[in-house]
Amino acid sequence: MSARISTKQRMQITRQAMPEQDAAARAANFLEVNLGLPERLALLEADRCLQCKDPRCMEGCPVGVNIPKFLDLLTAGKIAEAAQSLLCDNALPAVTGRVCPQETQCEAVCVRAARGLPVGVGYLERYVADWAREHRDQLPQIKPQPTGKKVAIVGSGPAGLTAAGELAKLGHDVTIYEALHKAGGVLVYGIPEFRLPKKIVAQEVERLQEAGVKIECNVVIGRTYTIPELQKNFDAIFIANGAGLPVFMNVPGENFKGVYSANEYLTRINLMAAYDFPRSDTPVLQGQRVAVVGGGNVAMDAVRTAKRLGAKEAMIVYRRTHDELPARAEEVHHAEQEGIRFEFLTAPIEVIGNDKRWVTGMKCQKMKLGEADSSGRRRPEVIPGSEFVLDCDTVVVAIGTKSNPLLTATCPELKLNKWGNIVADENGATSLPGVFAGGDIVRGAATVILAMGDGKKAAQAMDKYLATRAK
């Protein structure tokens, strides 16, 4: 650590604000909301890190990024080394710097949070990662010794890409199979452009390909090939095919025209570029009054997308209150700034349609919070006689997903839990030797960073497993 600046001086610096696109302007475009810290502010923010001897932020990070190290290198003017250090720990820093819930991870345990605001680790991760994207020529290309071991990865989402990066770094021959026509998984079909530009995902994917990772799109494991078929051709397999099937509310009227799953709504717009119809060929209904049911990140993405597509009113319908919203704090804050309406303590009981079966409203009932349930959250309870009709022409259901049976049904030896998710230990090992799994197919619905953590841990365990196998 440089003696350039004292701890007292570090303590005096206040947290730098992320420059953002103006709320009114951005509510009408798909450009990124956060603009990134300029150099001067980034260096100032990095100086706020106290370089703790026993850094708790690292423990708070699912992929174990050595945060003090890359921040110290950054403040010392060694940005290429900072980037190298960061990339060594995290395969997708330009992604996580944008979509991680830092407030519950690294920044939550930052010592500076005890008195004031934590170091803006996410902002700085993004800053260094973006520098690395633009200065690829200044980063050393490490060519590992090939091990001769072949690894198949199912799915090119955050877990798959992370595992691929780690395994390629270790010299293994990696092939990713992606079911869709474009690599990136939820990063391209789910997370909108205004939160994570597709160009960044494409660049991260390219970087992996340069490192030797092969990606085969349009291959649906469970249909085009099965896991037993892959086992014949590969030394190890990592399954990270994602969550899968959208859950619907199971209320009357849910199949009226104008009701989408969040997956369908976001896929049409993100992957298929429906916002650009008719220049792109996939349409999406552009509702004037869009009700999004749910309170997670996917719900926020959907409702803010609806607003950008021109909805006069874009609403979140959530059965608990603001405090229980599972979404990232920044997304909720941005949504509020953009004029998203929140209908808290509200639960839909029926979708109402006209005689042509187009959605015209949603019958809801008001809730109140009761006792805490097993998850520690207060359970919403119905207020009898509180039914009312919410006026809307589009409903987007964002209440989660359940496991996709396509892969698992064609690999009966793979042990599943009662929800159909693959059972894996803390290293991602499944009931089948050499077959590992991680991300949402194991966890149910979780976050990008948790999936990446799974990918990283599984890659390390797979490397150990591969070492035990004779050539």
Place this chain on the structure above:
Amino acid sequence: MHRILAKQTLSPNVTRLDVHAPRIAQIRQAGQFVIVHLAENSERIPLTIADSNPETGAVTLVIQAVGKSTNELVALNVGDSIRDVAGPLGHPTEMISSGHALCIGGGVGTAVVHPIAQSLQKNGVRVTSVIGGRSKEWVIFENELKRYGNVVVCTDDGSYGRKGFVTDAAKEILTNEKVDIVYAVGPVPMMRAVANLTRGFGVHTIVSLNPVMIDGTGMCGGCRVSLGNETKFACVDGPEFDGHKVNFDELQDRLGTYREFEQKSLACAAENCRLEKQLSQKS
């Protein structure tokens, strides 16, 4: 990229494309489909596999040109390529291993009936096919289906085969012969009529559904259909279902969700085409 190996016009707006997709050609089974994505900004469209040749790696797709995307597909020529073909998707057809199967195809749906008849005959099942179209020129796959059994052709105007609907011919067969299972693929009203007919005869009836679909792997839920009180996803649970349980009214309704958009897309394509012509005339 998937090259077009052969092309044939089957009826005024129905085209057969043999597309190079070797893995799919090798493992596909009756009833399965592929998702086709022509180019970067194209739609992903589900198309049932009508036939395949594992030796040449060809997968046969039969396409009815209705919207912009299908028109673009049928405009492809031998040597052109399709960017993405994913599959084979969906469950293979529920088969019987002996007895008599009645396969009913309407219009372009006849192509979907073809691999089912093919597979049944291979299993040693007696196959009778009833196929129909508006008039003679709309009848497809007659010669192919004749390889697997007797074929009864119906046309609405009587210009070829029997005059009348496929349900009229099917009713006679169901009345006069023992039928163990019925497969019906065609426009929604036809499948509904067949299901209503066979319900009276108590014969198990399978229909192949083609709802709006994006990914084809269970992720979007756009292809959901109602079977009694249950919601099923055509891509992972189907695309074939018990015709006696399918809510055809809802299916027909949901298929109309993007009708306005389809017209806009076609109009826009026509306008682009006109502008391109103008430009090429000027230069």
